[in-house]
Every structure is written in C-alpha cells, then in structure tokens.
Amino acid sequence: MSRFKDKGGKSTPPISTASLPDIIFMLLFFFMVTTVMRETDLLVKITLPEATQVTKLEDKALVDYLYIGPPVSKALGTEPVMQLNDQFAKLEDIDPWVKANEERRQEVEVPRITRSLKVDKDTYMKIVTDVKQELRKSNALKINYSTSQGR
C-alpha cells in the first residue's frame, strides 16, 4: 500500500505557464495588425485577372474602390453591373461618388486619391471603357486596375 502511495505522491513539477499569456497576446496583436476590415459587402462576383507587373498601392486611406462584375444574386441576371460603396450604381452616379470622396479628404490629398477598379476578368471592355470615360470627366485620373499577382 505504502509503496504505491509513494509513487503517486511524487508528481512532476508543474511547467510554468507564465509565458502563455504572452503567446496569446502575440496572436492577438498579430491579428489586430493584419486584419483588414471589409468595409463593403460585395454585391458583385469578382475574379481578378492575373498580372505580373503589379504595383502595390501604398496608402490605403487614399484608395477608393469601384467594383464591376456579375451580380452575386442570380435573380439580377448575369450582366456585369457596377457597385459603388455598398450599392449598385449607374454611370451617372460616378461623378457624385468622386465628388463625395474628394470632399471627405484633406484638400492636399485629393490629387493623390487612386481609384482602384476591381473588375471581373470576364467582363467586356464596354462597361470598363464607359467607366473610365466617366472618371476622366470627373477628373479622377489616377486609376489602378486591380489584379492578382500571377506567377
């Protein structure tokens, strides 16, 4: 009896868990820093085309997104549509959109705003060209064709 008891009583010394909170904090901070909050819900389906010669957009605060692609909801058909902010938009909505985005920025930052076109790769150029023309008319000239990084 006493022989067994002896064995059981000699427990392994507990491993210090003092560093655990550090690890968890590390995880937490990592995700806090890297997570990008999606500002808009996408109403259109977008598969970006691939390109190799890409430039990374530096200042995220100065990028406005414009989405073009077939609607996610099948009931709305398969024709590509444009989405600005979180709703479908027509060509004539571009100008007010550009103006509104310029107004909420500092004046000096306005020339540095980039409009990033996130366009589905199966879209015809027609709508893209029209959108580009509208952007030119609104004097929003700095644009980016958003692509995924190819090989």
Added chain:
Amino acid sequence: MLKKRKTAGVQEINAGSMADIAFLLLIFFLVTTTMDTDAGILRLLPPIVEDVIDPDVVKERNVYIVLVNDADQLLVEGQPMDIKDLREGAKEFMTNPDNSEDLPEKKRITAAECNQKIAEFKGGAAGATSEKDKQTYRELAEKWQDKLEAVQLLGEYMELPGSAVISLQTGSKTSYDMYVKVQNELEAGISELRNELSKSKFDRKFDELDDKNDDDKPLIKAVRLVYPQRISEAEPVEVVR
C-alpha cells in the same frame, strides 16, 4: 494521514502544451494569411481636353498602335500578332535597335547639348518680358537640366521623341482579362528595358532601386527619362471584327 492527503490536493492541469498549441495556431495563420493589400496596374488617364492635338503633328512612326478586337485578337501596327510577341514588340518600339524608318527616330543626348540648351533657355527667361514666357523658359531649362543629370548618371543616351507613344485600343466586347494581359505585357516590356539599363549602369535592377532612398531617386528619374512609360489609353474607338 487524512490531512496529508488533502494538501497533496487537486492536481494542477498541465498547461505546458498550451503554448505548443498556440504556436501551432500562430504558424498556421502566419502561413495562410494573405495580407489583403491591393495591387494592380497603375495608370494615369489623360485629362479630357477640348482642343484635340492635330493627328498630323504626331508622326505615324512615333505611335505604336495596339488594337484588340472583340474576339480578343491582337492587331499591332496593322499586323496580327500573338500576345507572347507583344513584349518584344514593345521593346523594339522603345529602342528601335536598327534605326528603322517605321519606328521612332531616336536622338542622341549629349552633355554639351544640354548645357547649351540650359544656357539658352536661362537667357531666354532673363530676357523674356511677360511672366508667362518666363515660366515657359524656366520649365524648358528644367527639362534640359533633368536630361543633363541623366547624361551624367548614364552617359550619353538615345532619347525617344516626346510624341512616341504606345496606343492601346479595345473593342467593346474585348474581355477585361485580355485587356489586362496586354497592359501587363506592355508594362513588362518597358520594365525589362529599364531593368537592363539599370543593371548595366548601376549594377542593380530598376525594381531594386528604392524610391524612398535619396541616393536612388536621381537614378530612378534618369532611367525613367530614357524609357518613359507612355501607354496611352486612347479615346474609345469602335474596333470592328
């Protein structure tokens, strides 16, 4: 006896392996997380101008016309072309290695010429009466100053004419995928040229030059001056099949 047992008490749960689990998680996410930085092909649209430049002013040899039709086929300078040849085509247009009659005429830029022009325009600025003329002269002098700096860094180089441009036109049913591919190839052609030049002169590729580093800035500027990125997003034109 009983008391002794109590102090031995409830055994602490071994939490040592928790750290391992956390690390596992951390590594998993480190590997799988793609940081959602938006990347793409940056372009500057031309502003809408009322008075369109007379097409006669721009010589035909100075424009590299790339047409993409509704069936995603390429017509480059009037000849059908495969997308994989476009990069070389663009490079040939930018360099004109054989001094061909159909490609832009290149001009040798020398330090002597730069100095002469700078002096000339500076004199012009000093002699000009109206403020507007002075401004124009000053801008011209600055332009030649930039060229002089490029000559100092790169040696004498061949300059593309100011009107040399790659013009890209698409049909209304061209797919966006194709359009991006074409843009990508043109961009790749120019960046290859820049890389070659930079590698031969500075022993570093153009991509490796850091635009935030003050030592690199003039190098970047010089290389850009030799191989400017002029891809025009022309006015939409109907392209027939």
